[in-house]
Amino acid sequence: MTFRKSNCGCDIFSIFLVRFLFLQSKAKMGILQNLLFTICITLRCVTSAVGLIHVTGYVGREVNVSCSYDEGYEPYKKYLCKNDCGSNNDVLITTSNPVKNKYRIHDDKTARIFTTTISDLHSVDAGKYWCGVTRFGKDIYTEVKVKLVQDSCCDTVTKIESHEGYSESIVCPYESRNQSNLKYICRGNRPSTCLQQALITSDNRENGRYRLDDDKVLGTFTVNISSLTQNDSGSYLCGVQRNSELDVFSAVELKVKEWCCVKSTKVTGTAGHPLTLQCPYPSQNQNNRKFLCKGDHRNSCRDMVMSESRLALREDIYSSSFSVTFTKIQADDAGIYWCGSDSQWRVGNHVKIQLSVVSPRHTSTVPSTMEIPGKTTTHKKTTTQNRPNKDAGQYVVYAVPAVLLLLICALVVTVYQCKHQKVKDGKAVMNRNAENEEGLEEVTAGTENNIYGNEEVVRYKQQSACYNYDDAGEDEPDYENFTTSEEVYCNENFHRR
Known part of the structure; x- marks a missing residue:
């Protein structure tokens, strides 16, 4: 049976007991007053709220309200109610009926924690709740305050620009009190699903192109993304998990630009004939090794000068350029070439060449005879x-x-x-x-x-x-x-x- 929640904390049984003792002996009034105070305090500690739980949820999402109980109450019924729990309408859900409307309840008797999930949150769902444990006499209550916020982040956004093929590091600060907490990063700007969709966490420091390093001295964790593509452009959230409150986030906007070069050109050669490709380079790269490689993408191209004996490379330091000559070009030489002077493939240090190869022209003599x-x-x-x-x-x-x-x-x-x-x-x-x-x-x-x-x-x-x-x-x-x-x-x- 559910009793109405009382602010004084003493039930009817306590009142009758005190009255009985009062009638037995008025002479011992001072002793009875002390006894009454002691009984009320004891009953209040047993039957009133044993703590205050703060829960914050996102509008449109769901929130979990978890309440613990003492040993020995495992078989008892648990419930979640609102307002002062004085009527059956205030009781939202019980363990005897674990699913009702947008509420679900689960009792983990091993951990002695029962959890109520409230889904499809709206502004009216914010306010005060009670976790209740049914028992003979006064039920045990734990007060819960639910706060709702918008599912978005953040007021301040850090912007980062990079280029295709590069590696980029995202630095995420956190407070010293969260030093030992879980860190992670996700795409998008929805904090409610960020942890579930995390690209990498501090529990698993490497995941494909992502690597996470936590510097607890500086209070920052860094996520490095290698081999960037334009698809990596977008919003990111750095998250730090907090057990009793919402996770804390910082927002990053990453823009990956197309990798560019000195120039991009198209060249047509004739099969069986020689062909020379011209490659300018920045003057500061004069002492660097010059190369020509073939491939649709520069990260996977093959060095042609090192592998093809029919290619000759000549450098002209006065014009800050070099040339690569094919002694006899072939049909399968057609494709994308990259010539450059920077092994780090920094922007603006290379030339992209699209080579086409055509068949040579054929000549024929056709005689014609006419009688005169x-x-x-x-x-x-x-x-x-x-x-x-x-x-x-x-x-x-x-x-x-x-x-x-x-x-x-x-x-x-x-x-x-x-x-x-x-x-x-x-x-x-x-x-x-x-x-x-x-x-x-x-x-x-x-x-x-x-x-x-x-x-x-x-x-x-x-x-x-x-x-x-x-x-x-x-x-x-x-x-x-x-x-x-x-x-x-x-x-x-x-x-x-």
Whole structure:
């Protein structure tokens, strides 16, 4: 049976006992007063609250209220109630009915601790509760105060920037009183689930890429994350566990930038030909070892200069650069290359090269033959192509003769015109010679008695005829049609000189 909680701490049985003693002897009033005080104090220590438990929970989450009890009360019923526990409505849950609404209760009789879980917390769930142990007479109560806070953290955030492939350390401070407590780190900004989702704890100091070191002298623990990627960017919470209160947290915002280099370039080479890659470097790295490695990611690339004998590296200290030459590049040389001068792969000390390899161009000569009246002409056409063309030969055979045919037709027309012009010129000369012959006959007839009387006129005619022949530029057969008199006069003229 549950009794109403009383502030005085004395039950009805105590009152009757005191009254009985009071009636027995008024003379012994002083003794009875002392006895009454002693009984009330004793009963209060047994039946009233034996302590105060502070519990803090997150809104929207759940909280556990754990209460201990003394040996011998293991078989007794336990419960959680609210307000002053004066009615059945104040009793939220009992061990006889361990699940009710959003409450669950579990009694660990070995540890003599019963725990009540309150889920889906809201602001109305904050306040005073009582852990009760049922017994004959007055029940045993333990007072509990529940405080609710928002499930987020924190007002102050430490920001850290790093780059891909690097290692970064997150330093988390804590108070000296929590020196021996559990430390951990998780992603996100929800304190309620941080411990359950911890990336690493001080109980397990190494976990994959994470390592935790606790410096109790400085009051800090450090979490190192190696081989960073851009996926590591985000919010982190450093947590320190506290048994009776909420864990204490500090917030960190990590931003991982893309690893960058001096420049990024694309190069195309031809299979079977030499190729040279140029790699500038910062002047402060002049004395560092220079290298060229191949791989999609710089952390796993293969050093080409050390493993390939067909590569030659030359350095130019005056231009702060070096070059790597392939004596004969191959198709499988295509890929991502990194050339640099810093073995620590610090930002800005390397060059990223994307190399593509193409096949060499092939040349072929396709003959084409075309018959021309009177002769046969063979033409050759040289074509450059990357792949065979089935119609290339047909194209040469039919396209090239068409052009030559046009040229030949033009040549025939030109020759024909020249020949026709010669014939016309020859007829004109013959006509002029005939006219000269007629004139000469007339002069001869008029001077039959005095052949030399008009010698100058005859000579003139003769010379004109001869010169006309020369001017016409005719060949010797054209003169076969000249008369004998013309030949005589020409010879006569020649002898008179």
